[in-house]
Amino acid sequence: MSEFLTSLFSLKGKCAIVTGATGGLGLEMTIALAKAGADIVAITLNDDPRLGALKEGVEATGQKLELFETDVSDTQSLRATFKQIWDSNVIPDILLNCAGINRRGNAEDLSDDEIDAVFSTNLKGSFIAAQEVGRRLLQLNRPGKIINVASIISFIGGTRISAYAATKGGVLQMTKALSNEWSSKGIQVNCICPGYCATPLTVEYTSDKAKNDYVINETPAGRWGLPEDFQGVVVYLASSASNFVTGTSIVVDGGIIAK
Numbered sequence: 001m002s003e004f005l006t007s008l009f010s011l012k013g014k015c016a017i018v019t020g021a022t023g024g025l026g027l028e029m030t031i032a033l034a035k036a037g038a039d040i041v042a043i044t045l046n047d048d049p050r051l052g053a054l055k056e057g058v059e060a061t062g063q064k065l066e067l068f069e070t071d072v073s074d075t076q077s078l079r080a081t082f083k084q085i086w087d088s089n090v091i092p093d094i095l096l097n098c099a100g101i102n103r104r105g106n107a108e109d110l111s112d113d114e115i116d117a118v119f120s121t122n123l124k125g126s127f128i129a130a131q132e133v134g135r136r137l138l139q140l141n142r143p144g145k146i147i148n149v150a151s152i153i154s155f156i157g158g159t160r161i162s163a164y165a166a167t168k169g170g171v172l173q174m175t176k177a178l179s180n181e182w183s184s185k186g187i188q189v190n191c192i193c194p195g196y197c198a199t200p201l202t203v204e205y206t207s208d209k210a211k212n213d214y215v216i217n218e219t220p221a222g223r224w225g226l227p228e229d230f231q232g233v234v235v236y237l238a239s240s241a242s243n244f245v246t247g248t249s250i251v252v253d254g255g256i257i258a259k
Contacts, residue, residue: 009239012037016238017085017092019043019072019129020099022050024199025149028227029096029234031057036235039064041090043081043099043129045071066090072099072125073117082132091140094238095133097126097148097171102201107162115163122167127174130189134182143186147237148175150191152253172249179247188246190237195253197225221254 016033020026021042027050034040040058044051046069058065066088070081100122103114130146137144151168158165171191179189196215198206205211206224216222233250236242251257 008241009235010037011094011235011238014038014093014238015041015091016094016096017041017043017090017129017133018096018098019125020097020149022048022054023098023100024201025194025197025227025230026096026098027054027057029098029230030054031061032231032235033094033096033238034058034061034063034065035231036239037063038094038238039066041066041068041085041092043068043070043072043078045069072129073120075120075124075128078125078128079132082129082136086136091142092133092136093142093144095129095144095146096234096238097129097146099125100149100201102161102164104160104204106160110163118163119167122164123170123174126171130174130178134178134187134189137187138182138185144188145238145242146178146182146187146189147234148189148191150175150193150249152193152195152251152257154193154249155251155257175249176247183246188237188242190242190245190247191249192230192233192237193249193251193253193257194230195219195225195251195256197227197229199227218259219254219256220259223254225252225254 016038018030021030068081070077072078103118126148148171150171153165154168154172175189175191205215233252
């Protein structure tokens with residue numbers, strides 16, 4: 001690779017804070033950031049069974065990994081965790097907001113607990129993480145990159161995932177609003193909108209032939225998205241290659257939205 005391209009997409013010397021770093025897409029994107037040269041600060045659950053994979057993946061790149069344990073859906077705990085991060089002298093350059101959950105069911109049947117879980121993780125947790133990192137960058141007078149993860153469901157709504165759709169629509173609008181406020185300060189805020197991807201969240205579909213066939217037929221590319229399909233886009237949005245890209249979404253869906 002030429003020196004020009006290496007420099008343009010390099011994250012050497014950068015620090016990326018990541019929520020959802022062990023998730024189906026989050027793990028691959030976090031490791032991609034480390035491969036590009038970023039040290040990783042991951043906010044994770046203390047009993048996360050995929051912590052081993054995260055540690056192994058980041059350590060293989062030679063980059064530093066720091067772990068802070070909390071539930072992003074718990075507002076007070078999340079804010080306290082960010083205080084711990086700042087108190088440990090972490091200087092942020094990048095935030096990857098990737099924590100997310102789903103609860104499937106008819107809209108009229110969703111319980112308060114299900115609605116609260118989805119909203120507090122996907123939307124409020126993402127907002128607070130972005131707020132904390134944005135505030136810190138402003139305090140330090142530093143440029144930065146905030147990358148949210150929305151969904152094609154931000155655009156098309158879907159069925160039996162109404163709470164999820166509401167939150168992912170909110171993430172898309174949050175991205176635009178934060179960019180409007182912070183882009184003049186050198187903070188780019190963008191989001192990635194995945195299509196149907198083979199992850200633990202979609203086992204219900206990948207393990208059912210009829211549902212699996214439906215997804216493949218609906219996707220012009222003729223296949224499920226894979227976690228590795230998101231390596232390039234996350235490094236692009238985290239690097240200097242995207243310094244004039246802000247307030248927008250990049251759809252990675254194999255062509256569904258274009259139909």
